[in-house]
Amino acid sequence: MNELPHPVPGAPATPPTGEAERPRAPASLHGELLVALRDYIVEGNLADGARVPERDLCERFGVSRTPLREALKVLASEGLIDLLPNRGARIRPLRPHDIHELFDVMGGLEALAGRLACEKVEEAEIAEVERLHYEMYGYYLRRDLHGYFRCNQAIHLAIVAAARNATLDETYRTLSARLRRTRYAANLDQHRDRWGQAMREHEAMLDALRRRDGRELSDILFLHLRNKQLAALDVHQGASDGAGALPQDETSVA
Amino acid sequence: MNELPHPVPGAPATPPTGEAERPRAPASLHGELLVALRDYIVEGNLADGARVPERDLCERFGVSRTPLREALKVLASEGLIDLLPNRGARIRPLRPHDIHELFDVMGGLEALAGRLACEKVEEAEIAEVERLHYEMYGYYLRRDLHGYFRCNQAIHLAIVAAARNATLDETYRTLSARLRRTRYAANLDQHRDRWGQAMREHEAMLDALRRRDGRELSDILFLHLRNKQLAALDVHQGASDGAGALPQDETSVA
DNA sequence: TCTCCTGTTTTTGCATTCATTTTTGGAGCC
DNA sequence: GGCTCCAAAAATGAATGCAAAAACAGGAGA
Numbered sequence: 001m002n003e004l005p006h007p008v009p010g011a012p013a014t015p016p017t018g019e020a021e022r023p024r025a026p027a028s029l030h031g032e033l034l035v036a037l038r039d040y041i042v043e044g045n046l047a048d049g050a051r052v053p054e055r056d057l058c059e060r061f062g063v064s065r066t067p068l069r070e071a072l073k074v075l076a077s078e079g080l081i082d083l084l085p086n087r088g089a090r091i092r093p094l095r096p097h098d099i100h101e102l103f104d105v106m107g108g109l110e111a112l113a114g115r116l117a118c119e120k121v122e123e124a125e126i127a128e129v130e131r132l133h134y135e136m137y138g139y140y141l142r143r144d145l146h147g148y149f150r151c152n153q154a155i156h157l158a159i160v161a162a163a164r165n166a167t168l169d170e171t172y173r174t175l176s177a178r179l180r181r182t183r184y185a186a187n188l189d190q191h192r193d194r195w196g197q198a199m200r201e202h203e204a205m206l207d208a209l210r211r212r213d214g215r216e217l218s219d220i221l222f223l224h225l226r227n228k229q230l231a232a233l234d235v236h237q238g239a240s241d242g243a244g245a246l247p248q249d250e251t252s253v254a
Numbered sequence: 255m256n257e258l259p260h261p262v263p264g265a266p267a268t269p270p271t272g273e274a275e276r277p278r279a280p281a282s283l284h285g286e287l288l289v290a291l292r293d294y295i296v297e298g299n300l301a302d303g304a305r306v307p308e309r310d311l312c313e314r315f316g317v318s319r320t321p322l323r324e325a326l327k328v329l330a331s332e333g334l335i336d337l338l339p340n341r342g343a344r345i346r347p348l349r350p351h352d353i354h355e356l357f358d359v360m361g362g363l364e365a366l367a368g369r370l371a372c373e374k375v376e377e378a379e380i381a382e383v384e385r386l387h388y389e390m391y392g393y394y395l396r397r398d399l400h401g402y403f404r405c406n407q408a409i410h411l412a413i414v415a416a417a418r419n420a421t422l423d424e425t426y427r428t429l430s431a432r433l434r435r436t437r438y439a440a441n442l443d444q445h446r447d448r449w450g451q452a453m454r455e456h457e458a459m460l461d462a463l464r465r466r467d468g469r470e471l472s473d474i475l476f477l478h479l480r481n482k483q484l485a486a487l488d489v490h491q492g493a494s495d496g497a498g499a500l501p502q503d504e505t506s507v508a
Numbered sequence: 509t510c511t512c513c514t515g516t517t518t519t520t521g522c523a524t525t526c527a528t529t530t531t532t533g534g535a536g537c538c
Numbered sequence: 539g540g541c542t543c544c545a546a547a548a549a550t551g552a553a554t555g556c557a558a559a560a561a562c563a564g565g566a567g568a
Binding site: 283317320 | 528531
């Protein structure tokens with residue numbers, strides 16, 4: 001395959017990129033292809049509703065149609081593309097309504113994660129969230145969106161991880177992928193009030209987590225996601241440029 | 255294909271079975287096969303950890319390996335089977351721990367559904383839930399497990415439907431399918447206290463829904479699922495026979 | 509100029525084929 | 539009797555081939 005992170009024969013199987021990859025079987029061609037295609041789509045290389053032509057992708061990734069079609073079926077079941085009978089695959093359009101739905105469900109899942117995390121979280125995990133929180137606060141003070149987004153995403157993933165529920169984790173990540181396709185390169189400076197509110201909500205989260213108050217953390221997370229949603233939709237509907245200053249893998253929202 | 259509800263050429267595309275089917279594309283061979291295979295597995299025709307031999311299934315369903323393998327990839331992404339590289343597919347074992355995780359996530363999703371439903375539910379939907387509730391109460395009084403389970407499942411699906419969130423609905427159904435593979439033919443008479451408690455929880459649900467108290471309905475649903483879980487695990491661990499009196503599509507729990 | 513029809517090209521869906529890997533069966537040996 | 543090793547058989551992973559459906563292009567007719 002051409003554009004895939006081809007494992008060099010002598011190199012270690014897991015490249016030291018430090019990125020926590022999906023535990024999916026990476027040993028088969030269709031498995032690697034699935035990951036590559038998902039990234040390709042999630043990173044926004046194909047526009048809403050665009051055709052996903054098999055032939056082109058086969059050439060691009062240097063594989064035959066069989067494994068590619070298998071990967072497409074899986075991506076369809078993950079909700080990233082639509083398969084039209086006899087008419088090929090299309091990038092599933094993300095209308096504001098779809099984004100709204102996704103944020104609600106992810107809010108529900110994060111709320112659950114918060115509740116479970118409070119039951120099971122260990123001191124070390126709380127410490128890690130605290131560390132990330134204060135690091136994020138630093139970025140907030142410096143108006144560093146790049147760092148802020150990265151920490152923000154890490155915090156939310158840490159809370160989901162602390163719930164110690166693999167099913168939850170996988171469901172959450174699958175839905176995240178759908179959402180990550182949009183380019184919310186939100187200039188939060190233009191939403192400074194929202195940014196400050198998000199920081200305060202994160203303060204409250206950390207406090208609830210420290211006290212292991214599951215119900216409160218659950219509520220905060222759900223409402224936090226709802227507020228996120230408003231900001232995101234605002235940006236999404238308003239701008240298609242988004243001042244594209246952020247690298248693609250950091251297109252989270254506040 | 256042999257065992258599939260073969261669409262006769264002259265017949266309408268959607269058979270009037272009255273059953274609300276998934277909105278997935280049913281027009282292609284792999285699409286029908288996916289539904290058929292999913293049902294076949296969900297209905298418990300294959301044991302935990304059993305091999306899923308391609309060749310046998312090809313003969314059983316009368317298709318070649320290509321569409322079958324496509325369907326298997328999708329079922330793996332849905333969590334029903336595991337795909338071992340070069341070693342074929344296995345029915346994903348449902349250990350008590352997995353069941354525990356699934357119940358927690360479904361509890362979170364139902365809690366979300368309750369919250370959203372209270373924001374959007376219409377009078378007619380409440381009336382329908384009420385009708386189902388009292389019908390279920392009748393079955394409870396008559397100790398009719400069959401009817402009770404059916405109504406119970408209908409109520410929970412109605413609440414999820416009332417949330418009017420297609421993403422939530424699909425996620426919920428996918429996880430439900432994983433769980434439905436277990437045969438909880440629980441004889442709730444042996445858990446009469448649990449059965450009564452479940453009825454009371456349903457009373458509280460209906461009350462919260464009537465008052466459109468999202469937070470309370472959310473809490474009740476989450477805890478209701480937790481309690482269900484205990485009963486289910488109790489049954490699951492204790493008996494592998496399950497007195498198999500119930501038809502397979504009614505293996506819900508109280 | 510627009511619409512409709514038709515023949516061609518492209519694309520999709522599925523079956524078949526080929527290369528590898530795994531599994532199986534048994535002979536030989538301890 | 540049990541274990542190891544090796545070869546045959548079977549199963550899997552991927553590529554190719556073929557029929558059918560859809561998209562496209564061009565021209566006739568209004």
